[in-house]
Amino acid sequence: MKILITGANGQLGRELANQYKEIKGIDLILAKREDLDITNVHNVYSFVNEMEPDVIINCAAHTAVDKCETEEDMAYKINAIGPKNLASAANQIGAEIVQVSTDYVFDGNLNKSLTEFDPVNPQTVYGKTKLEGEILVKNHNPKHYIVRTAWLYGDGNNFVKTMINLSKTHKTMKVVNDQKGTPTSTKDLARVIIKLIEDKNYGVFHCTCKGECTWYEFTKEIFRIKGIDTEVSPCTTDEFPRPAKRPEYSVLRNYMLELTTGDITRTWQEAIKEYLE
Numbered sequence: 001m002k003i004l005i006t007g008a009n010g011q012l013g014r015e016l017a018n019q020y021k022e023i024k025g026i027d028l029i030l031a032k033r034e035d036l037d038i039t040n041v042h043n044v045y046s047f048v049n050e051m052e053p054d055v056i057i058n059c060a061a062h063t064a065v066d067k068c069e070t071e072e073d074m075a076y077k078i079n080a081i082g083p084k085n086l087a088s089a090a091n092q093i094g095a096e097i098v099q100v101s102t103d104y105v106f107d108g109n110l111n112k113s114l115t116e117f118d119p120v121n122p123q124t125v126y127g128k129t130k131l132e133g134e135i136l137v138k139n140h141n142p143k144h145y146i147v148r149t150a151w152l153y154g155d156g157n158n159f160v161k162t163m164i165n166l167s168k169t170h171k172t173m174k175v176v177n178d179q180k181g182t183p184t185s186t187k188d189l190a191r192v193i194i195k196l197i198e199d200k201n202y203g204v205f206h207c208t209c210k211g212e213c214t215w216y217e218f219t220k221e222i223f224r225i226k227g228i229d230t231e232v233s234p235c236t237t238d239e240f241p242r243p244a245k246r247p248e249y250s251v252l253r254n255y256m257l258e259l260t261t262g263d264i265t266r267t268w269q270e271a272i273k274e275y276l277e
């Protein structure tokens with residue numbers, strides 16, 4: 001099977017490449033941004049026609065949530081039009097498409113863990129563009145897997161690394177304690193994506209690790225495991241205003257996985273422990 005990974009230099013792209021390299025019979029095509037800019041429709045068509053993948057896994061995205069507020073055109077190009085180009089090019093050669101999406105398609109006001117059947121209502125440019133990406137992929141290729149994740153960390157820039165770096169220069173730190181979600185390792189997400197493709201289990205899926213916490217609780221756990229003695233205290237979102245409004249409660253329930261192939265993700269505590277050790 002031939003797999004094309006776009007945005008191959010990102011956190012998820014790297015992890016998928018690592019896991020696929022261990023699987024026999026996989027022909028991997030790793031496309032970084034400089035190899036394939038997904039926003040360029042002509043390049044996407046010629047690349048896909050030449051490479052003839054069976055599956056395209058789109059790991060490319062404009063993931064800087066706050067920047068998206070002021071870079072709206074760029075965000076629509078990368079998060080909505082790029083996925084459309086890939087879905088459509090894949091469809092022309094009968095290939096499947098995996099589009100990775102986000103908990104930010106929800107407003108986070110329901111105060112219950114969200115399933116694939118709950119109503120979406122994005123509140124940020126990032127969330128809106130990612131939702132349009134989902135819709136365009138669905139419309140342009142029936143063989144789609146749309147996988148929503150959250151609070152992702154792996155090989156790249158992420159919250160975990162930021163906190164550890166900040167601890168080196170700070171004796172005390174305040175971290176937001178009124179936003180809840182689920183930290184998710186790229187290892188768990190990649191395993192699930194590979195399984196969905198193996199099973200040809202098309203559709204929309206939530207995929208985060210199990211459990212929930214606030215950013216404050218997550219930071220406390222990171223520092224506990226690493227033995228970091230920087231003092232962490234809880235604060236409110238209002239104390240740290242950001243350009244993009246964050247959902248208050250965006251815990252995803254992997255309901256479609258539970259109902260179909262089974263949920264093979266770990267608890268967020270198990271996953272972060274392995275990552276840091």
Ligand SMILES: NC(=O)c1ccc[n+]([C@@H]2O[C@H](COP(=O)([O-])OP(=O)(O)OC[C@H]3O[C@@H](n4cnc5c(N)ncnc54)[C@H](OP(=O)(O)O)[C@@H]3O)[C@@H](O)[C@H]2O)c1
Pocket residue numbers: 006007008009010011012013032033036037038039058059060061062063078082100101102103130149150151152153156157
């Ligand atoms: N990170 C999170 O917390 C989080 C949470 C929920 C959902 N997600 C979703 O999960 C997926 C993977 O996220 P991630 O954390 O692995 O992202 P990431 O580390 O930011 O990687 C994204 C990659 O996309 C590339 N890219 C940007 N524009 C491109 C373009 N026009 N053409 C081709 N490549 C382009 C970037 O290239 P450069 O390095 O050259 O910029 C980067 O390598 C994304 O769909 C994201 O929306 C992430």
